[in-house]
Amino acid sequence: xxxxxxxxxxxxxxxxxxxxxxxxxxxxxxxxxxxxxxxxxxxxxxxxxxxxxxxxxxxxxxxxxxx
Numbered sequence: 001x002x003x004x005x006x007x008x009x010x011x012x013x014x015x016x017x018x019x020x021x022x023x024x025x026x027x028x029x030x031x032x033x034x035x036x037x038x039x040x041x042x043x044x045x046x047x048x049x050x051x052x053x054x055x056x057x058x059x060x061x062x063x064x065x066x067x
Contacts, residue, residue, distance in 0.1 A: 003060040006030040006047055008037040013064035020062075028058070 003020055007013045008029035017037040020027045029039035032046040045054060047065055055061050 001059045002026045002028070002057065003062060004028045004030050004043065004055055004058045005037070005039070005062045005064055006050070007064040007066070008039060009033070009035065010064055010066060012066060013037060016062055016064055 003025055005013055005017050005020070005027060008017050009031045014037045017027055017029055017039050021038055027039045028041040028043055029035050029037045030043045030045060030050070031037070032044065035042045043054065
């Protein structure tokens with residue numbers, strides 16, 4: 001299963017990425033700056049600039065944005 005974790009550099013995002021990788025899932029971190037998560041696949045784009053086309057290839061999109 002291919003999943004994207006939006007805001008993967010945050011506290012919750014890093015934990016979600018690690019758990020998904022531990023479960024053997026194909027994880028892509030969506031980050032706006034340098035990747036700090038355990039994911040090796042990265043989509044460097046700001047949360048507010050994401051389009052449907054950016055996320056079209058994923059089975060699941062996890063939003064870890066926290067305000």
